[in-house]
Amino acid sequence: MAWLVTGGAGYIGSHVVRAFREAGEEVVVIDSLSSGHAGFVPDDVPFVRGTILDGDLVRHTLRDHAVSGVVHLAGFKYAGVSVSRPLLTYQQNVTGTATLLEQMDAEGVGRIVFSSSAATYGTPDVDLVTEETPTHPESPYGQSKLVGEWLIADQARAAELAGGTLAHTSLRYFNVVGSATPDLYDTSPHNLFPLVLQMLQRGGTPRINGDDYDTPDGTCVRDYVHVADLAHSHVVAAQALESGRPLEPVYNLGSGDGVSVRQIMDVAAEVTGIDFTPEVAPRRPGDPARIVASGELAARDLGWEMRHSLHDMVASAWAAQQRHSG
Template identity: 70%
Template sequence: MSWLVTGGAGYIGAHVVRAVKDAGIAPVVIDDLSSGHASFVPEGVPFVEGTILDRDLLIATLREHEVEGVIHVAGFKYAGVSVRRPLHTYAQNVEGTRVVLEAMADAGVTNIVFSSSAAVYGTPDVALVTEDLPKHPASPYGESKLIGEWLLRDQATATADGEAPLRHTSLRYFNVVGSGDATLYDTSPHNLFPIVFEKLLAGETPQIYGDDYNTPDGTNVRDYVHVADIAAAHVVAAQRLAAGEPIEAAYNLGSQNGLSVREIMDAMARVTGIDFTPGIGPRRPGDPDRIVATGELAARDLDWRNRYSVDEMVRTGWEARRAAS
């Protein structure tokens, strides 16, 4: 038996694939390479190039590889861009998830781990985000992830009394950073780490947007979690589902404490050896002072913990990016 990783050629998905493989589970990858890279798929891992919107392709893949569960990572993950491209975001994230669930039902596959997002919470006015906090997504991206969770919930309800009830869980997280493999790095043009790395490699000065927030150093505080820890949690969730063990509908993969943007910049200078003083720009609209999630439930059930310091997050990401140059 195997597990299908949708989006398994992307930054996060490729780490999940390696974690699945290391756990002794056979991974299968489907990815349309819109933001992923075929070179990120390990040698020997079956790779299907195609979109999750192709129901027939999904069904054929699930059946051919005798898939027992899906780790659904594929999606359009750019919150800011989603405001300008809502229809594309909903097509990829809502319709895509619906088609995945439909294909699973047709192929008799009953387990799914959904890579959701802490964007479902929007900009909550609390110091620590817990799973039961009201959901007020602030972008089409956040809305699409919340709807994805609803689709899982509703399909589980619909199949509860049938021969193949759906078992599911959703993993919510904020900023994924670092690298767990020197051949994998974040290629997103919208995430903080790759933005800073590209600036430094180009001899330019990175910028902080606002230094007058109500935080200890004036810059906003966020959850930053290492991609290898994220991948490991997905695997444990898959194992719990496959074993029929109790599992929550959703988990926050949070750092509990968070890091400020200035702390990230200081670590960037310290680890890379490039001495720079970041520029200070105006605040970006809608940026709250602090958003940090608890990871208590995930620690209890998914062996979730932060195994990397901020310097290690920067070092692993920087080494992987430099190796790709």
Template identity: 70%
Template sequence: MSWVITGGAGYIGSHVVRAFQAKGIEAVVVDDLSTGRRSFLSDDTPFVEGSILDGALLENAFDEHGVTGVVHLAGYKYAGVSVQRPLHTYQQNVTGTATLLAAMESAGVGRIVFSSSAAVYGTPDVDLVTEDTPKRPESPYGESKLIGEWLIADQAKAAPLAHTSLRYFNVVGSGAPDIFDVSPHNLFPLVFDALLAGRTPRINGDDYATPDGTCVRDYIHVADLAEAHVVAAQRLEAGEALDPVYNLGSGDGVSVGEIMRAVAEVTGIEFSPEIGPRRAGDPARIVASGERAARDLEWKMRHTLAEMVESAWAARKAAV
């Protein structure tokens, strides 16, 4: 049993790789290092540097390593920036997924776990998002993830392909002191970078219809997320039926204000966040049910908010 992890040198991908390795499953990484870091992987991790747009490279990797499945994490993940770079986003996320599926079919690789996103829902009008909540993506990124799901489902009708897609929201924390979130757009890195630079973190709006006036979101620990990928791969490898999609949600959510208070407590840096205007399109609350994933993928929230902040802060400080 050997699985390719596309995007496996990234923040999430490297955690997935280590989760596979912890279960004794060989993980072969394909990554172009556009945002990933080779240092996030152990020296003995099989590594192929290249793009998922290179079908020949993918086929060679599948054949050389006797690959039986793929966890597809590679893609352009910046929703806001995707509005300015729609063609690039579609090339990386849609053309890349189609190229990957073609290479898998050619090499006889018949299992895939796809990294999808809560961005497929857009701004939902329900308190608790389920897999059946209408999909209304509001960015090229969200659209490309939904199209990726469609591509995989359609390919499964045309060729032998066991598959599932995992939709998740805000991934935080660290499962290892040498891996940290490198995104310039995510909340935790933005807050930590501000504190390390002596600046005051900022909240975009505090007048929402929520308990403390700040937006409520699903925040899940990256190590919990990685475990769900491994279980999904193992179930597919065993020939067990899985649903086409699962939400990896917390069921209750955390407000931005709560996160700021937890950061101040964990870091020991007292601050009162600056309050800026609302960002256009930011809903007051987006929280998902993880019941189906709990049923089939052993999904659960194993980390508290304090543990999410503590692990992320320790990893970020170690990188300074």
């Protein structure tokens, strides 16, 4: 029996795959490589190249590898771009999830851990986001993730009515950073850490968008969590479902306090040894001063813990960036 990781050749997915292996769990990967990398998948892990929109491919993968549960990370993940490409976003994230659930039902696979997003909250008017905070997504990406949660919950109810079971939970998180190994790195063209580190490597000066927010140092405060910590909780969630232990439908994997953009810049200078003063640009429209989530519920049920400091996050990302560009 194995767990299927959709999107397992991506930055987060590949870390989840390795966390499964470290826990002694069998795993199989399906990934279209639209943003993932075949080299991120260990040689001894079965890899199926293809999209979850291909129902036949998904069904044969579930059957051929005796899959007992799915960790679903595959999807279009760029919130900003989703505004200009809503149809692609919904196709990948909503139709893809529906297709996956359909094939899971056909093959009797009754467990799923869904990689959701804190983008489902939009811009919450609270100091600390909890699972009870109302959802108001502000992009097609955030909306598609919320619809994915609804699809899974509705399919679970349908399975129960039919005398079956679909055990599930959804994990919401903000900014995932760092690397557990220099072989795996964030290749997103939109995320802050790779943008800052690549800029420094090229001899440029990173930029802060606004330094006059109502925060301790005037820059935006966000949740940043280390990818290894995140991957660990995905595996714990999967193991809980497999053991029959009930989980909440949704968990936030949050830091509880957050860090500012200025703090990230300061630590980047310290870690890289490159002394720089970031440029300050005007605020970007729609950027809230602070978005931070509580991880208390996940700590109770999923072993969630911030095991890595901000220094660890930057240092591991820098080591991976140097390996990649070297």
